[in-house]
Structures are given as C-alpha cells and as structure tokens.
Amino acid sequence: MEHGSAIAMTKYFAKRALEDPSFKHFEDTTEEGEISNVVWTDAKMIVAYARFGDVVEFDTTFGTNNEKWAFGVFVGFNHFREIVIFGSALMCDQTKDSFEWVFSKFLEAHGGKRPITIFTDQCSAMGPALEKVMPDTRHGLCVWHIGQNCIKHLSRYNKDKRDITGDFTACMYRYDEEKEFEDAYDALKQNCGDGWLNKIYDSREKWAHCFMKDVYTLGIRSTQASESINSNLKAYLNCKLDLYRFLEHFDRVLDENREKEIKSEYDMRSKLPRIKLNFPILREAGKVYTPKMFELFQEEFELSGSTHIECLEGDTYTVAMCSIDNKTPHKSRQVVWNREDQTVTCSCKKFERDGILCCHALKVLDREDIKVIPPRYVLNRWTRAAKDVTIVDIEGRRVIEDPLLEVRNRNADLVRIITPTCGKAAKNEEQAQFLRNELLAVRRKYEEKYENLQRTSGDNNPTSEHSLRLKKKNGGDRRSKRNPSCIEKLPRAKKAKNKTISNSQDSSRSGANVSQDKLDENFGCYTNLEDLQKSIKATLNLSPGISTASTDESETTESLVRTRFRQAALAVAGLHEPPEPTQFQPSGSGIRGSGNSGFGYQIRTYNSSCRRVDASKHKSSAHERRRSV
Numbered sequence: 001m002e003h004g005s006a007i008a009m010t011k012y013f014a015k016r017a018l019e020d021p022s023f024k025h026f027e028d029t030t031e032e033g034e035i036s037n038v039v040w041t042d043a044k045m046i047v048a049y050a051r052f053g054d055v056v057e058f059d060t061t062f063g064t065n066n067e068k069w070a071f072g073v074f075v076g077f078n079h080f081r082e083i084v085i086f087g088s089a090l091m092c093d094q095t096k097d098s099f100e101w102v103f104s105k106f107l108e109a110h111g112g113k114r115p116i117t118i119f120t121d122q123c124s125a126m127g128p129a130l131e132k133v134m135p136d137t138r139h140g141l142c143v144w145h146i147g148q149n150c151i152k153h154l155s156r157y158n159k160d161k162r163d164i165t166g167d168f169t170a171c172m173y174r175y176d177e178e179k180e181f182e183d184a185y186d187a188l189k190q191n192c193g194d195g196w197l198n199k200i201y202d203s204r205e206k207w208a209h210c211f212m213k214d215v216y217t218l219g220i221r222s223t224q225a226s227e228s229i230n231s232n233l234k235a236y237l238n239c240k241l242d243l244y245r246f247l248e249h250f251d252r253v254l255d256e257n258r259e260k261e262i263k264s265e266y267d268m269r270s271k272l273p274r275i276k277l278n279f280p281i282l283r284e285a286g287k288v289y290t291p292k293m294f295e296l297f298q299e300e301f302e303l304s305g306s307t308h309i310e311c312l313e314g315d316t317y318t319v320a321m322c323s324i325d326n327k328t329p330h331k332s333r334q335v336v337w338n339r340e341d342q343t344v345t346c347s348c349k350k351f352e353r354d355g356i357l358c359c360h361a362l363k364v365l366d367r368e369d370i371k372v373i374p375p376r377y378v379l380n381r382w383t384r385a386a387k388d389v390t391i392v393d394i395e396g397r398r399v400i401e402d403p404l405l406e407v408r409n410r411n412a413d414l415v416r417i418i419t420p421t422c423g424k425a426a427k428n429e430e431q432a433q434f435l436r437n438e439l440l441a442v443r444r445k446y447e448e449k450y451e452n453l454q455r456t457s458g459d460n461n462p463t464s465e466h467s468l469r470l471k472k473k474n475g476g477d478r479r480s481k482r483n484p485s486c487i488e489k490l491p492r493a494k495k496a497k498n499k500t501i502s503n504s505q506d507s508s509r510s511g512a513n514v515s516q517d518k519l520d521e522n523f524g525c526y527t528n529l530e531d532l533q534k535s536i537k538a539t540l541n542l543s544p545g546i547s548t549a550s551t552d553e554s555e556t557t558e559s560l561v562r563t564r565f566r567q568a569a570l571a572v573a574g575l576h577e578p579p580e581p582t583q584f585q586p587s588g589s590g591i592r593g594s595g596n597s598g599f600g601y602q603i604r605t606y607n608s609s610c611r612r613v614d615a616s617k618h619k620s621s622a623h624e625r626r627r628s629v
Contacts, residue, residue, distance in 0.1 A: 059226035079386040085216035144222040157192040230259035303359035319360040
C-alpha cells in the first residue's frame with residue numbers, strides 16, 4: 001500500500017511537470033527513505049501568489065485520503081475578493097519540524113516572497129514554526145475558532161442575566177483602545193475566572209481588534225476561505241481514496257474555483273459598473289476598481305454623506321456619523337490632511353487594514369475639494385489591471401499561466417502559416433507533389449531532432465521507484481476495510497439462500513469450492529486491471545516465464561479448477577500468452593462452477609493428446625443448484 005501510493009503520487013507529479021513547465025513539488029524524506037511531507041504548486045498558483053499573496057490563510061483538514069495524512073492549503077483573496085489558491089501540502093504529522101519544512105518549501109516555490117500577514121488556527125506547533133521561517137510576517141489567529149472555544153469554555157457562566165460569551169466577543173471586535181480592552185478583560189476574568197481566559201490572553205496580539213486594527217489583513221479575520229476549499233474538497237473525496245485519486249479530485253476543485261474567476265473577469269469586461277450617485281470620484285472609481293471593490297468604495301462614499309465634520313486646528317478634523325434620533329452616540333474619528341504630499345490619515349485605520357479609503361477620509365477629501373482618488377490610495381491588487389503583470393519563476397523564466405492555451409495558440413499559428421500555401425498548391429498536381437515532398441522532409445528532420453530527444457529525456461528517472469515509501473502515521477491503524485465482493489453486495493435474502501445451499505453440499509466438491517471461494521475473496525473487490533494484476537502476481541506467485549502446461553485426465557477436480565484459474569488469470573492480467581489449445585467463450589458474470597474463470601470467460605482445456613476434458617461432467621448437483629440461484 002505505502003509503496004504503491006508513493007509511486008502513484010510521484011508519477012502524478014511527473015505527469016504534471018511535463019504538462020506545466022513551472023510546476024514545482026517538494027518531498028520531505030526521513031532517514032529511512034520514507035516520504036513524510038509533500039508541497040506542490042503549479043503555474044497558476046505561482047502567478048496568483050505573485051499578484052495577491054500579501055495576505056495568506058493556511059488550514060489543515062483530515063479525512064481526504066486513505067493514508068490519513070493531513071491536507072493543508074494556502075489561500076487568499078484575488079482582486080474580486082474571491083478565493084484563490086497559492087499552494088497545497090500533504091503532511092504525515094503536525095509537528096513543529098513538519099510545519100517548518102512545509103512553510104519553507106512554500107516560500108521556496110514562490111521565489112522567497114513572504115506574505116505580510118498569515119492567518120492560521122490555534123495549532124500549538126504552527127506559531128513557533130512561523131516565527132522561525134517568517135519572522136517578519138504578522139501572525140493572526142482565526143477568530144471563528146476562538147469564538148467556538150469561547151462557547152465551549154465560557155457558556156456555563158452565562159447565569160443571572162450575565163452574557164459572558166458576549167463580553168468576550170466584545171473584547172475581540174468592539175474595543176479600539178488597548179486600555180478599554182484591558183479593563184473589559186479584567187472584569188471578564190473576575191466574573192468567571194476560567195483558566196482558558198488566561199491562556200488565550202497570552203496571544204491577544206493575534207486576535208483582539210485593538211491590536212489588529214492597523215494590521216494589513218484585507219478584512220480577513222479567520223481561516224474561513226481555506227475551510228471553504230476544504231469543505232468543497234470533501235464533497236468529492238472520502239477517506240477511502242488513495243493519494244493518486246485524491247490528487248485528481250483536488251484538480252477538479254481547482255478547476256471549479258478558477259472557472260469562477262474567469263466568469264467574474266468576463267462579467268467585469270462585459271458589464272458597466274452601477275453608479276448610484278453622479279460624482280466625479282465615483283465615475284473614476286468605477287473605471288479603476290473591480291466591480292466588487294467598487295461596490296465597497298461606493299458604500300463608504302454614501303456613508304460619508306451622513307457624517308458631520310469639524311475642523312480642530314490646521315489640517316486636523318474630527319468626523320463622526322450623524323444619528324437620526326440623536327440618541328445613539330457615534331464615536332468620532334480624527335483625520336489629518338497633509339496638503340503638501342496629498343496624504344490623509346484616519347484614526348480608524350481602515351485603509352491600513354483593508355486597502356480602501358474609509359468614509360471619514362472621503363469626507364475630508366470632499367471638504368478639501370479633492371474630486372479624484374489620490375493614486376497612493378488605489379492599491380493595484382484591487383484594480384482591473386491587477387493581472388496585467390508578467391510573472392517570472394525562481395528559474396528566471398516567464399510563467400505561462402495556461403500551458404495548454406499556449407499550445408493551442410502555437411498550433412493555430414502554424415496552421416495559419418501553412419493553410420494558404422496548401423490551398424494554392426492543391427490547384428496544381430505538380431505544385432501539390434512538390435509541397436508534399438517538402439513537408440515530408442521537414443517532418444523527418446523534426447522527428448530526428450526532437451522526438452529522439454524527448455524519448456531520451458523521458459526515460460531519465462533519477463528516483464528509484466523501489467526505494468519510495470510513505471511514512472506511517474504515529475498511532476492508529478491505517479488499514480482500511482477492503483471493498484465488498486460481488487457476493488457480499490447481494491441482498492440479505494439471496495445471501496441467506498446461498499448460505500443454506502452451501503451448507504447442504506457434501507464434502508465431495510470441497511476442492512473446487514475452496515478455489516472458488518478463495519478466488520472471490522481475493523479478487524472480487526478489484527475494480528481496475530492494474531490492482532488485479534498485482535494481486536494475481538502475489539497470490540499465484542507467477543512470473544512472465546511461467547509454464548502453463550495442460551492437465552492430464554487423471555487430475556482431480558480441484559487441480560483442474562486451479563489450473564484453469566491460473567490460465568484465466570494469466571490471460572486477463574496479460575502476464576503471459578495462453579497456450580494455443582485454450583479457447584475463451586463469453587459466459588455469465590461471477591463464479592459459477594469449476595468451469596468458470598471468474599472473469600466472464602468459459603474455459604475449455606485440452607490435454608497433451610488434444611482430447612478435450614469437459615469440465616461439465618465434474619459438476620455436482622449442488623453446483624447446479626448454485627448456478628440456478
């Protein structure tokens with residue numbers, strides 16, 4: 001199992017590397033030569049990370065493959081605020097060393113570029129690994145997981161009209177100043193005194209709003225994007241799939257996710273933005289921003305019309321939302337406008353956090369009669385031209401985002417060159433023959449120069465398949481139940497009837513039935529020829545040069561069945577050509593008597609004297625009854 005899974009995974013990566021020149025994969029091996037961790041990226045992941053890899057989420061999930069390895073995915077937001085995948089990993093365990101290796105190889109695949117911020121769950125091994133591999137990257141914790149842990153640990157303290165969980169949620173989102181947070185948190189600890197509060201308090205810089213308000217997060221506070229990918233992935237997968245099928249299904253999830261981006265790109269180019277108010281700054285924003293980001297910008301501009309502004313001194317203003325009933329207080333924000341370098345700074349830190357101007361800053365720009373967005377406040381990652389950048393991989397080559405599209409374009413270009421010439425030459429027999437000879441000569445030169453080179457390069461495999469193994473997970477039994485055979489899939493009534501008939505049979509047919517039951521047990525669960533070949537080799541201990549001599553008349557029924565099964569197995573598995581006298585005729589499916597091979601063929605065997613030995617005369621009455629069932 002481990003050996004076959006490792007070979008299948010390696011062959012999958014080799015196939016992807018041939019299709020995609022920018023495809024990268026890394027394998028971590030132990031001292032015993034076992035594969036323990038894998039990281040891979042393709043061309044589209046590399047391009048996406050180069051454009052939108054400033055904020056990254058990483059999360060792991062289980063139950064996606066029969067090796068019970070954890071699957072990790074690096075995701076982020078593109079210019080439509082849609083999920084985009086930057087890389088993937090398979091991990092045998094979740095130790096600090098494994099996370100360090102995964103993070104380091106992920107950065108190596110992307111040319112060493114580190115994200116500004118990365119969000120993970122509360123895994124104790126991720127924090128130290130990130131501090132070592134990405135010391136300059138800000139680490140944030142998923143507030144959704146923290147909220148679930150809050151409900152788990154603090155919900156029992158919700159008594160006497162006290163909402164402890166609500167107070168903790170306020171500490172996560174509401175307070176802007178550190179002093180407000182500290183006072184509220186101290187009161188919270190006095191009310192419940194749970195030890196979990198002290199533990200989570202040590203990492204408050206990674207989840208509390210007052211510490212994260214000026215951190216560049218693009219509005220991300222959790223790992224919900226990566227968990228969304230994992231949930232979509234589990235819709236295709238189950239824990240019984242081998243690694244090769246897992247990788248193929250993961251490609252389907254990738255294709256679906258990328259189709260959404262293509263659809264959004266098409267809608268952006270074919271539809272005009274919906275401008276609610278006829279202001280110059282909105283018209284300009286509609287031309288620059290993508291539709292989703294323009295909607296968010298337009299909402300902030302509409303909110304700026306509901307604010308009240310006061311000038312304190314010089315270029316410093318206070319801006320606050322106006323309340324309709326004048327009873328709900330709104331916190332005022334301080335905005336500083338610099339006329340010399342055309343910069344605006346707001347105390348809410350929305351631009352520093354989300355990359356888009358807030359309503360307070362827009363109000364000051366309107367007060368200063370600024371009718372366009374200052375260029376420094378338009379991030380390229382949110383614009384329509386975010387993808388108009390050429391990306392180079394770690395080897396200095398231009399990354400081709402869609403290699404198959406490039407192949408089709410080159411093919412179309414060659415066809416356009418030769419088609420007019422062929423049309424002209426076809427009008428004259430002499431010209432057509434001349435062009436045909438020239439094309440044949442060019443084809444011979446091409447085959448001599450390139451096809452031999454491709455054949456030799458494809459044969460060079462530096463890794464020995466016999467040395468590949470997958471590392472076992474620590475603890476637990478990795479063995480999974482085999483798939484049920486055709487007999488086990490029968491309804492219960494038929495199973496009971498078969499069991500009654502089997503018990504009523506005498507011992508005279510025991511030899512044939514032992515071979516028959518063993519055949520169904522060992523080979524009834526296989527669904528593809530490759531697995532069947534491996535099992536036949538192991539069970540019969542066959543080799544390509546094995547002899548398949550016919551039996552003598554004096555052989556018993558058991559020996560006859562075993563010999564015929566060997567011949568059928570050789571023929572179906574393609575291990576050796578069957579002897580000339582052996583004939584195959586279609587028959588019913590399944591194993592029905594000693595004359596059936598179990599693979600849908602009825603076998604007639606001839607002895608050395610060319611006299612047919614009919615297996616039907618060896619059938620017992622019990623076999624006839626079983627055949628009727």
